[in-house]
Amino acid sequence: MNNNVCNWAVPAGDPKTLCQSCRLTRVIPNLDQPEYKEAWFKLEIAKRRLVYTLMYLKLPLMNRVEDPKRGLAFEFLADSDIVSQTQNEKPAPVFTGHNNGVITINIAEADDAEREKRRQQMHEPYRTLLGHFRHEVGHYYWDRLVKDSEFLDPFRKLFGDERLDYAQSLKNYYAQGAPADWQQQFVSTYASSHPWEDWAETWAHYLHIVDTLETAAACGLSLRPFRKDEPTLKKAPEPGPNRNESFGTMVDNWFPLTYMMNNLNRGLGLPDGYPFVLSFAVIDKLHFIHDMIAKCIQQPLQQNNTP
Numbered sequence: 001m002n003n004n005v006c007n008w009a010v011p012a013g014d015p016k017t018l019c020q021s022c023r024l025t026r027v028i029p030n031l032d033q034p035e036y037k038e039a040w041f042k043l044e045i046a047k048r049r050l051v052y053t054l055m056y057l058k059l060p061l062m063n064r065v066e067d068p069k070r071g072l073a074f075e076f077l078a079d080s081d082i083v084s085q086t087q088n089e090k091p092a093p094v095f096t097g098h099n100n101g102v103i104t105i106n107i108a109e110a111d112d113a114e115r116e117k118r119r120q121q122m123h124e125p126y127r128t129l130l131g132h133f134r135h136e137v138g139h140y141y142w143d144r145l146v147k148d149s150e151f152l153d154p155f156r157k158l159f160g161d162e163r164l165d166y167a168q169s170l171k172n173y174y175a176q177g178a179p180a181d182w183q184q185q186f187v188s189t190y191a192s193s194h195p196w197e198d199w200a201e202t203w204a205h206y207l208h209i210v211d212t213l214e215t216a217a218a219c220g221l222s223l224r225p226f227r228k229d230e231p232t233l234k235k236a237p238e239p240g241p242n243r244n245e246s247f248g249t250m251v252d253n254w255f256p257l258t259y260m261m262n263n264l265n266r267g268l269g270l271p272d273g274y275p276f277v278l279s280f281a282v283i284d285k286l287h288f289i290h291d292m293i294a295k296c297i298q299q300p301l302q303q304n305n306t307p
Contacts, residue, residue: 005037005044021051023063027075029107036078039110043076046129050137053211058297060144064101072140075104096132098139105132123189125275131204138203142196151292158285159202160195169194185281202285205276209254209286216257223256247290251283 008019016023024047029036054061064071077094094106108114109129119127146155156162173193178186186192191201258274265273278286 005041006048008048020055020061021048023065024051024072024074025076026064026073027077029076029078030080033078036107039107040076042110042129043105043107046133047074049130049211050133050207053207053214054137056214057210057293059141059293060296070144071101072137073102075102076107077104078107096136098136101140101143103133103136103140105129105136126188131208134204134207135200138200139196141203142199145292145296146199154288155199156195158288159198162195162199164194166194166196170197183277184279187276187278187282187285198285202282203289205282206286206289209250213250213253213257221257223253223260247287250290251278251286 006019006022008021010016010019021044025044029040029043031037031040051061062071064073079093094104094108096106096109097104109118109132115127115129146152170193173190178189178192182189182192186198186201187205188201191198258276261274262272265271
């Protein structure tokens, strides 16, 4: 991609001029606004991080040119790009979200001060550009991997029935908030709003874990020996999507790593880098995602992967 926004390469013999990540972006910010180029730069950094993890997990990843019906696309928009026909032609707000394979990100999220303001307004412990990408792509993969598939019934047993009125569920959530005991069942307060949001929040968290562990391993980080009082997942190991890694091993590695990350941050006077508590219910949901990805890799997608 031009404007020095991308640092990925394209094979010399590839007729395409854009890398796999850039081919997923179909709308960029208006570069007539100087500050929008920096926002675009930050958005593409987060997207490449997401794309790398999706490739690492060997998930289906095609753009809208390669697969017009089921491909993935990203649109980066500012509020000023959308004109409301019902508000005297004033700019309408751009909502970050997913719709039938198209993920829209409001470029205001690339402004650190604005994102922090929104985080505080929403009473969230964690809000990042990369988190937005991971959450929204979770909705995409629900449509690709879960909807009308063998995974739908198991999904409903763990996450709930997605046929609940989505708009009404969100309205209730914003009016009443999360239940008092939300941490017993959900990875975040927003996950309690509707099964679709529970899935997307849990999916995003799974990508957090996979990426961070893979990065730690690539950097040569090793935590040895394990302390006797470290929490472990007392479940039989199952094959994972990569390196035959079991889910139990993944979680057993994750707990001490987050302990280290948080304490390093505290030593620098910073907030915890990992402000989450994983209940057994959340771990079960993460395990479901782990096993589902492994099965999708081992067996070609059928109904949801056909035109």
